[in-house]
Amino acid sequence: MEAVHPVNEKSQAQTRIPGEPGIWAFVAGDLLVFSLFFILIAIGNQEQGDVFSSARSTLDLRFGLVNTLLLLTGSFFVAIGVERYRLNDGRDNRIWFRLAILSGVIFLINKLFEWNAKVSDGLTPMTNDFYMYFFVFTAIHAIHVFVGVVILSFLHKKSQAPFTREAQRGLESGAIFWHLVDLLWIMLFALFYLV
Template sequence: MLMFALLFGVYGYYRQEDIATFDSSQASLNKIYSVINTVLLLSSSLLVVLALRHCRRAKVGSAPILLLSASACGIAFLTLKIMEYREKFASGISLNTNEFFMYYFVLTGLHSIHVVIGIVILFYMFMLCRRKNLSDKHISVMESGASYWHMVDLLWIVIFPLLYLLN
């Protein structure tokens, strides 16, 4: 979180130094992808909350399906991000285009790495919740995994308006 906070601060500083470049570069981003990605991550967090609630109540039945659905949302997020990157690269835009795109690729790339880690954690939670009897330790591990996934979500809630909406 501290690394991202530092990047957000540095981004804000350089944005103030060259508002015109940042605004014109931002205008070329695909806002439809970013809105869909926001809905996907928020939905995945809700699914994780519901899965954890079922596990806490020892009603594990639908928890694995909820966790797989949350993972699917994460995979869909990454798929859209790859499509967005491909569009940028195809139009000649890269990290070296200007400062905005350097921050765009660094922030969204780092976030995407965290999404990948989160999907692995969600899959581990899926494996845990398929057990017949979940111990308090298992629930604690699942709560930690859910907290990580919510942190990934929170980061996107900052990245989304910062890169796609704020002018």
């Protein structure tokens, strides 16, 4: 007869991959699709360097910087919220999810102001390839942000429930999606505003 030994929870937690397996499959697929977008932008920049450089100079870097800070700050808030839930220390962790939701909503509002300013200046997806890519790919990203805000709303609600491992994995999966949104934006920010 074999002796049963308790599982060392600390070592198990250190080796466990956060989230559900499905979120990682989604992340891989989304990264693949966005990689194609990034390649298209790079090819366009290579083939139409003057057009892209001229168009890039019409972007207001402040919009991009503010949005980058908003998403990174939102990710920080999400990470704290998930960690607070995991610690199960009785503190109200919902504030962190509220702050992350707020950062996502402000990102979307800021993006709308930026798009409106471009359209008011006569710059549309029909202007040139740079602006076609800019509007289409940032719109696809904005849809990701919107979905992320919806997911964060569910995380906010879920974080109110008593701690369970299953709920923890759900919170981690939502956080992983939000961090993906950040990663995608950082790449778009670099390719559109900085390169």
